[in-house]
Amino acid sequence: MIGRWLIAVSLAWPLVLIQSASADEQEFFKQRVQPLLERRCYECHSHRAKELQGSLTLDSRSGWVKGGDTGSAIVPGKPDESLLIKAVRRTSKDLQMPPNEKLKDEEIEVLVEWVRRGAVDPRESPDSESGGGSWTEKLSLRRKHWCWQPVKRPAVPGVVDASRIPNNTRTRDASATAIDRFLLTRMKSEGLEPSRDADRWALARRLSFVLTGLPPEPRDVEAFVADESPDAFDKLVDRTLASPQFGEHWARHWMDLVRYSDTHGSEHDPLIPHAWRYRDYVIRALNSDVPYDRFVREHLIGDMLPPRWNPTLGINESPIGTGWFRFVEFYPTPIDVKNEEVVV
Structure with missing residues (x-):
């Protein structure tokens, strides 16, 4: 079960990386760009402006995409071609914004960096993040986000x-x-x-590389090619999953997630005593098809759960899961406890 979860995660990982990058860009916009626009631009270029200047609004993505009297304000990825950047840089006598007080150099650089990184702007409407609208309206809008919707089972x-x-x-x-x-x-x-x-040779190789990270044994491929039974592929999958190399290969993905290491790093890089016990525990759990929920519980409270005995080794596997708490940043230098106190 852990293996299925890890395989599913690996297939979705490129999408996760894309979403993670997008999340970073959105955070940059919300923390650095949006406050700057609100502070220096909204007075003349937003839906709450008393008199909209140049027909340009900057309180929504659609506003700057549509642009104003002189066209689209931003060319994503190209700050030197964006009218907004030209205006705040004041490179032209006819295009200088804000009109009264020039932005600070660091403020201009924030806008330049934003445009250079693609001008990610999550605002769907002027009221989506700021500006008009009551708190009740904003809360109602946020509750419509897909992550808060109940899980549904669609009809197959x-x-x-x-x-x-x-x-x-x-x-x-x-x-x-x-x-x-x-x-x-x-x-x-x-x-x-x-x-x-795919032909059977290619299929057998793909299966082996995905599940074990290794090429298949030639005799296994030959047996699969010669097997004309309708469940030949199913049997090959079962044999590959039963291989010890399956747990060894997929344990690496889990250990990356929990930041497994045999040492603590830093300049002294001291060894973590018995770290290998946790590594082998993960491999055994994968090869034994331990239920995922049990596996996670063992990481959190393995010492408090009913024993999960390994008959071959004669050990209780559960407490070993808590070993992942040991993989933390560690400094061998003595700590000044008083100096490290945090006032709450």
Whole structure:
């Protein structure tokens, strides 16, 4: 179960990285750019301005995309071509903003950096983050965000055309899996066709590299190619999952998550005593298919849970999970306790 979770996370990881980068850009906008726009620009260029200047609003993304009398205010990624940057730099006598007091150099640099990084702006409307609208209205809007919506189980699409289902996933009743149905239904609506089936040699290699990080044994590939039974691929998956290398390979992903290391780092880089016990514990948990919720509980309160005995080693696995608390930054230099106190 842990393995399935890790595999799912690995497949989604590129998207997570993209979303993480986007989150960083949004944070930069909210912390650095938006307050600057509110303080120095909204008086003349927002929906709350007494008299809108130049038909330009800067209190929403659509405002600067649409632009004002002179066109779009920003060219994402190109600060030197953006009218907003030209205005605050005052490179032209006819385009100088704010009109009375020039922005400080560091303020200009914030706007330049924002535009250079793509001008990410999460504001959908003038009231989405600031400006008009009561707190009740803002709260209501925020509650509509997708992350607060109840989880729903969508209806699985009906049986799709069997000819569209890859042979490697096709079942006897030609219904495929629920995931196949969702994918194929969406692909059909987009006018797309599934890729052609990989040959058995390629399929065996892909499976082995994904699950173990290693190339398959030639004899295993030959046996799979020669196996004409309808469940040949299923049997190959089961054999590969049963390999000790499965746990070793996927444990690395989990240990990256918890920042596993044999040493503490820093200039002295002292060893962490018995760190390897936690490493081996994770490998055994993956190869034993320990339920994910149990695995997480062992990390948090493994010493307080009912024992999970390993009959081969004759040990209780549960307390070893708490070893991940040991992987922290560590300084061998004596600490001045009084100096480290935090006044709350």
